[in-house]
Amino acid sequence: MQKLKLVVVGNGMAGMKVVEELLKISPDLYNITVFGAEPHPNYNRIMLSPVLAGEQNFDEIILNDLSWYEKNNIRLHLGKKIARIERSRRIVQTEEGLEAEYDRLLLATGSNPLILPVPGKDLEGVISYRDIHDTQAMIEASKTCKNAVVIGGGLLGLEAANGLKLRGMDVTVVHLAPWLMERQLDRTAGKMLQTELEKKGLKFLMEKKTEEIIGNNGKVSGLKFSGGEEIPADIVVMAVGIRPNISLAQSAGIHCDRGIVVDDTMQTYDPRIYAVGECVSHRGKAYGLVAPLFDMAKVCANHLAMMGIGRYTGSFTATKLKVTGVDLFSAGNFEGEGEAIVLNDAAGGVYKKILINQGKIIGTVLYGDTVDGQWYFRMLKEGQDISEIRNHLMFGQNHLGNAGHEGHSQASLMTDDMEVCGCNGVCKGTITKAIKENGLFTVDDVRKHTKASSSCGSCTGLVEQILASTLGGGYAPKTSTEKPVCACTDHTHQDLRRAIREEKLLSIPETMAFMNWKTPNGCATCRPALNYYLVSTWPHEAQDDPQSRFVNERMHANIQKDGTFSVVPRMYGGITNPEQLRRIADVAEKYQVPMVKVTGGQRIDLLGVRREDLPAMWADLDMPSGYAYGKSIRTVKTCVGSEFCRFGTQDSTKLGMTIEMAFDRMWAPHKVKMAVSGCPRNCAESTIKDVGIIGVESGWEIYVAGNGGIKAEVSHFFAKVKTDQEAMEYSGAFLQLYREEAWYLERTVHWIARVGLDYAKSRVVEDEKDRKALYQRLLYALSGERDPWKSVVESRAKPLFEFVEA
Amino acid sequence: MENWIRVCEVEDIPVLGARVLKGRGIALFRDGSGAVFALKDKCPHKGGPLSQGIVSRGQVTCPLHGMTIGLCDGRAAPPDEGCTETYSVKIESGQVFLWI
Ligand code: SRM
Numbered sequence: 001m002q003k004l005k006l007v008v009v010g011n012g013m014a015g016m017k018v019v020e021e022l023l024k025i026s027p028d029l030y031n032i033t034v035f036g037a038e039p040h041p042n043y044n045r046i047m048l049s050p051v052l053a054g055e056q057n058f059d060e061i062i063l064n065d066l067s068w069y070e071k072n073n074i075r076l077h078l079g080k081k082i083a084r085i086e087r088s089r090r091i092v093q094t095e096e097g098l099e100a101e102y103d104r105l106l107l108a109t110g111s112n113p114l115i116l117p118v119p120g121k122d123l124e125g126v127i128s129y130r131d132i133h134d135t136q137a138m139i140e141a142s143k144t145c146k147n148a149v150v151i152g153g154g155l156l157g158l159e160a161a162n163g164l165k166l167r168g169m170d171v172t173v174v175h176l177a178p179w180l181m182e183r184q185l186d187r188t189a190g191k192m193l194q195t196e197l198e199k200k201g202l203k204f205l206m207e208k209k210t211e212e213i214i215g216n217n218g219k220v221s222g223l224k225f226s227g228g229e230e231i232p233a234d235i236v237v238m239a240v241g242i243r244p245n246i247s248l249a250q251s252a253g254i255h256c257d258r259g260i261v262v263d264d265t266m267q268t269y270d271p272r273i274y275a276v277g278e279c280v281s282h283r284g285k286a287y288g289l290v291a292p293l294f295d296m297a298k299v300c301a302n303h304l305a306m307m308g309i310g311r312y313t314g315s316f317t318a319t320k321l322k323v324t325g326v327d328l329f330s331a332g333n334f335e336g337e338g339e340a341i342v343l344n345d346a347a348g349g350v351y352k353k354i355l356i357n358q359g360k361i362i363g364t365v366l367y368g369d370t371v372d373g374q375w376y377f378r379m380l381k382e383g384q385d386i387s388e389i390r391n392h393l394m395f396g397q398n399h400l401g402n403a404g405h406e407g408h409s410q411a412s413l414m415t416d417d418m419e420v421c422g423c424n425g426v427c428k429g430t431i432t433k434a435i436k437e438n439g440l441f442t443v444d445d446v447r448k449h450t451k452a453s454s455s456c457g458s459c460t461g462l463v464e465q466i467l468a469s470t471l472g473g474g475y476a477p478k479t480s481t482e483k484p485v486c487a488c489t490d491h492t493h494q495d496l497r498r499a500i501r502e503e504k505l506l507s508i509p510e511t512m513a514f515m516n517w518k519t520p521n522g523c524a525t526c527r528p529a530l531n532y533y534l535v536s537t538w539p540h541e542a543q544d545d546p547q548s549r550f551v552n553e554r555m556h557a558n559i560q561k562d563g564t565f566s567v568v569p570r571m572y573g574g575i576t577n578p579e580q581l582r583r584i585a586d587v588a589e590k591y592q593v594p595m596v597k598v599t600g601g602q603r604i605d606l607l608g609v610r611r612e613d614l615p616a617m618w619a620d621l622d623m624p625s626g627y628a629y630g631k632s633i634r635t636v637k638t639c640v641g642s643e644f645c646r647f648g649t650q651d652s653t654k655l656g657m658t659i660e661m662a663f664d665r666m667w668a669p670h671k672v673k674m675a676v677s678g679c680p681r682n683c684a685e686s687t688i689k690d691v692g693i694i695g696v697e698s699g700w701e702i703y704v705a706g707n708g709g710i711k712a713e714v715s716h717f718f719a720k721v722k723t724d725q726e727a728m729e730y731s732g733a734f735l736q737l738y739r740e741e742a743w744y745l746e747r748t749v750h751w752i753a754r755v756g757l758d759y760a761k762s763r764v765v766e767d768e769k770d771r772k773a774l775y776q777r778l779l780y781a782l783s784g785e786r787d788p789w790k791s792v793v794e795s796r797a798k799p800l801f802e803f804v805e806a
Numbered sequence: 807m808e809n810w811i812r813v814c815e816v817e818d819i820p821v822l823g824a825r826v827l828k829g830r831g832i833a834l835f836r837d838g839s840g841a842v843f844a845l846k847d848k849c850p851h852k853g854g855p856l857s858q859g860i861v862s863r864g865q866v867t868c869p870l871h872g873m874t875i876g877l878c879d880g881r882a883a884p885p886d887e888g889c890t891e892t893y894s895v896k897i898e899s900g901q902v903f904l905w906i
């Protein structure tokens with residue numbers, strides 16, 4: 001088949017992101033030609049500020065070097081500006097007359113810096129701040145000149161001013177508004193920023209309107225304001241804003257308003273022409289940060305690849321200033337309607353404002369301590385109801401407790417040799433280095449390159465902070481609702497669950513075909529998720545695929561670091577007897593088990609068992625599997641209860657055992673832990689369990705969505721019931737709702753944080769019919785499930801445990 | 807002495823699964839395309855048993871810390887680094903032979 005021709009105009013961040021994404025999903029569809037007006041391969045524009053400040057050099061900020069274009073067979077024309085698009089003949093033409101034909105055209109022409117229309121704007125020494133050329137001009141000027149004036153106290157202007165100051169110039173920032181960065185900061189934060197920058201030696205002239213740039217022999221010599229005041233200047237940097245670069249599109253008759261108008265698929269009014277990046281206007285909005293461009297690029301690549309799915313629906317953006325030592329974060333609406341929570345510690349240099357409307361965060365400005373910026377921003381984007389944590393909000397995420405990072409979770413205060421990821425031993429310096437050198441933009445990228453945050457995930461917040469402070473506004477975390485499951489698909493967990501339910505899909509291959517999977521057999525991320533969704537949605541009907549289960553669930557035992565396994569038999573409710581204990585002791589001796597340990601879940605773990613011994617050992621034990629390896633019900637912890645304890649009001653051991661027997665073998669999105677305590681002294685720790693039950697004189701109180709692991713979270717009161725039977729029905733219905741609606745690897749605590757406790761209550765507590773139906777569906781799913789150890793012992797084949805012999 | 811030895815039938819290895827050659831620590835994989843591959847059953851990272859990982863087309867994900875290893879060349883997918891020994895495999899009338 002003849003390949004189609006794709007021409008890209010603009011060799012910048014958005015254009016090349018589209019090409020990268022396209023090569024990932026459909027590498028052979030197009031012959032790709034790229035025209036770039038700049039004489040450089042694609043580089044990381046946002047890193048121009050660190051370059052200006054002398055913290056990095058040009059080579060380090062190249063994102064795609066020339067060999068990348070070559071390797072991917074991309075024809076690259078550097079230093080060639082497209083002057084004309086002839087849509088009828090489907091060609092583009094450079095200023096020199098070079099032509100290229102296209103089947104699809106991608107416009108990614110970025111924006112142009114605004115130049116104030118004042119006399120003197122064309123003098124030598126007037127510089128804008130957009131590309132390598134400008135940056136070089138500033139660096140050169142700093143070597144010979146003394147006085148720099150920056151017009152514009154916004155993000156770019158301040159970064160330019162800071163860089164020039166660090167290069168030894170005497171810098172004055174001239175700003176029209178009464179405070180700095182007025183579009184991102186409120187007055188208080190803007191003023192604090194000014195004080196901080198003044199300490200660094202910058203000078204400010206506020207509320208000054210430039211009337212003329214004065215020259216001498218064609219070169220800049222000073223600045224004149226309305227009112228007549230004059231100041232000397234050897235260079236003038238204009239950083240007063242940007243305008244989408246639409247002249248090319250406009251001259252070709254493509255519909256534009258402020259930018260090139262595109263729909264949700266990034267298509268312009270000419271269906272053969274797409275546009276992305278700062279040059280577009282989407283739903284009336286033009287963006288000036290990279291995070292939205294990346295979202296656009298993904299969608300655009302998908303449509304160029306003719307997959308026809310994926311829509312860009314707009315982005316929220318957040319801002320950070322990339323001036324070392326200044327901590328500032330701003331997102332959303334921070335001066336509108338709503339209730340403001342404000343912390344103002346002028347002496348300590350900390351100011352925080354969170355604006356709330358109807359229980360949701362609508363904007364935030366942080367100065368001096370921005371640790372929680374990304375956290376607030378994520379809740380803002382997800383529209384999360386914060387009423388329940390409102391009292392803690394100002395104290396930050398850390399206040400809610402995260403294991404392993406106590407006391408040093410402020411990324412900005414960490415030195416390069418401090419450990420960020422405790423699981424993989426990754427230090428802050430390694431992460432910042434990887435971000436800068438490899439051009440990383442997402443937590444996923446960082447995970448791949450450094451392993452940080454790839455194990456238990458408790459340092460994800462820290463990694464986000466490091467990304468944010470290294471990239472400035474270039475980093476915008478994805479909300480979980482819009483994230484595709486993995487690179488094999490563009491669909492979200494929600495999409496998968498819905499399709500499997502509505503289309504009654506019963507196997508993994510069928511689902512992959514229906515959902516247009518991009519890889520032939522998926523990967524280790526999507527297959528286990530698909531498998532769970534299938535078996536939980538269609539019990540007894542869907543095909544359970546052992547090859548799509550993680551080794552532990554396939555072997556019915558936990559793999560250890562040396563490849564041996566651990567065996568944990570069930571002890572319902574933590575109750576055992578001499579006969580059972582004797583058998584465990586015999587088995588431990590017979591198979592020379594290296595370690596016998598009492599677990600935190602009230603049972604016994606036999607660790608270090610050879611794989612080939614597993615089936616025989618299970619046969620000798622003759623106890624059910626404890627599912628210590630599964631995304632399934634783990635333990636129901638109990639306390640002594642009314643049978644023996646002098647305080648006991650209810651028989652907690654009996655209820656615990658009954659529940660564990662009834663819900664045994666229940667698969668779930670993640671592991672499920674339960675507990676039953678006999679009185680409010682709560683010796684079974686019911687308040688940190690997925691479902692915890694506490695006995696009181698008049699019955700049982702049920703608590704849900706607690707967690708004792710990575711992120712300790714106390715459970716929420718859910719319902720009060722009278723009888724054991726009711727306690728089972730309420731807990732079972734809650735767990736069934738979780739099984740049906742949560743995403744794979746989401747524990748109850750995360751699921752409830754996403755959907756809200758009220759939602760779960762409305763289905764389980766307030767709606768009796770719904771509760772009973774949920775409970776029935778759980779019982780139906782569990783009916784006939786067999787003990788996995790017994791099944792292996794009894795089956796002749798035992799293929800999983802066998803070796804082949806030569 | 808090196809030569810081709812018969813190890814098992816193709817059907818002994820589950821599709822998208824693996825088996826281990828006893829006593830030799832060699833893992834045999836069968837991927838989604840039906841091809842059979844042989845790798846040392848030892849991850850280049852910390853020695854995890856690759857035979858226990860999840861297999862997809864052309865690669866296996868180590869069960870211990872999730873490195874992805876190419877079935878053809880034994881190489882870890884970038885940005886990870888490392889390489890596991892590979893062995894030549896041939897299939898004749900449903901029988902798997904290994905060059906060792
Ligand atoms: C054996 C045990 C430790 C012990 O010796 O006491 C244990 C051992 C492991 N835990 Fe645990 N956890 C054990 C109780 C706990 C508890 C306490 C409890 O259940 O009362 C917790 C905190 C409570 C909770 O989960 O909310 C706990 C929180 C974790 C976590 C973090 C979960 C979270 O969502 O935050 C993980 C990681 C995961 O599951 O992804 C984990 C993972 C693990 C794994 C499976 C690590 C792994 O993936 O290989 C360990 C397996 C060792 C093995 O091969 O047997 N273990 N783990 C405990 C087994 C209890 C049981 O009888 O089944």
Ligand SMILES: Cc1cc2nc3c(=O)[nH]c(=O)nc-3n(C[C@H](O)[C@H](O)[C@H](O)COP(=O)(O)OP(=O)(O)OC[C@H]3O[C@@H](n4cnc5c(N)ncnc54)[C@H](O)[C@@H]3O)c2cc1C
Nearest residue numbers: 010012013014037045046082110277278289290472473474
């Ligand atoms: C100094 C500076 C600091 C920044 N800091 C941040 C930050 O911290 N966080 C953040 O999110 N964003 C930041 N930005 C903004 C970010 O860099 C831009 O949003 C992003 O680069 C826009 O990507 P783009 O592809 O749309 O445009 P560009 O990257 O500008 O690429 C457009 C390319 O098209 C070329 N071109 C234009 N017309 C033609 C034509 N007719 N023919 C051929 N080629 C053409 C241009 O020469 C240019 O190379 C910063 C920008 C600057 C300048």
Ligand code: SF4
Nearest residue numbers: 423456599600709710
């Ligand atoms: S048993 Fe749990 S806490 Fe202990 S090392 Fe393993 S995962 Fe970590």
Ligand code: FES
Nearest residue numbers: 849852854868871
């Ligand atoms: S041992 Fe394989 S990834 Fe660590």
